Amino acid sequence: MKHLIPVALLAACATASHAAPVYLETPVTYAPNAGVVDKVKEECKIEDMFVREASPFFSKANGGEATIAADADPKASRVRVQITHVLGVGGGAWSGPKSMSIEASLVENGKVTRTTKLTRSTTGGAFGGFKGTCTILERSAKALGKDVVGWVANPKAAASDAAEAEPKAQ
Incomplete structure (x- = not known):
């Protein structure tokens, strides 16, 4: 009986660690x-930047x-990403904040x-004023x-993060 709890915990951990993988579909x-x-x-x-920055998390x-x-095993679970908007022009941090929407x-x-x-x-973080637009956008892609x-x-x-990010009415 005293071995039942550790065995149950071990089984639960093994099941959780063997969850089906979810891949990032390429190309973005x-x-x-x-x-x-x-x-x-x-x-x-x-699109390549997003794959490069997101892949370590996947x-x-x-x-x-x-x-x-995209044309691989259709039964494999995957996340399909489309870039919907990128706010940013040349000039690095000096041309204003940068953002990416997907x-x-x-x-x-x-x-x-x-x-x-x-x-x-992002505005580029520490030393953002010395970074180029692409380097600054990499921060958004990684996040x-x-x-x-x-x-x-x-x-x-995602829903709770978005709700927290919304400004509060005053």
């Missing part, structure tokens, strides 16, 4: 009417692989099961990657 694309300055789109390659959550090609859809067994919209803004993985694990995470 732009939404049809995405608002992105052409110069930033060309120089920063935002890899950690999956215990290995992070990405899956729409993330969880696809399971070939069907979209849920969708969320996320936005992250969004972490947000998406958190949303996959907890669907209420």
Whole structure:
């Protein structure tokens, strides 16, 4: 009897650690009417940047692989990301704050099961005035990657984060 509790805990941990992986679908694309300055789109390659910055979070959550090609195994769970808006022009921090907005859809067994919209803004952090636009936008991409993985694990995470970010009426 005294071994029953540790065995039950071990079984629960083993089950949790063997949850089906959820991959980041590649390529990440732009939404049809995405608002992105052409110069930033060309120089920063935002879609590749997002994959590069988000992959470590997916890899950690999956215990290995992070990405899956769009035409790979249709039964594999994946997150499909579309970039919907990027606020930023050349000139680094001197041209104002930068932000990135995405729409993330969880696809399971070939069907979209849920969708969320996320936005992250930054002024570049410490020494932001010495960073270029692409480097500053990498901060938003990294934060969004972490947000998406958190949303996959907890669907209420994105909703509660968005609610907390809204200004309070005075």
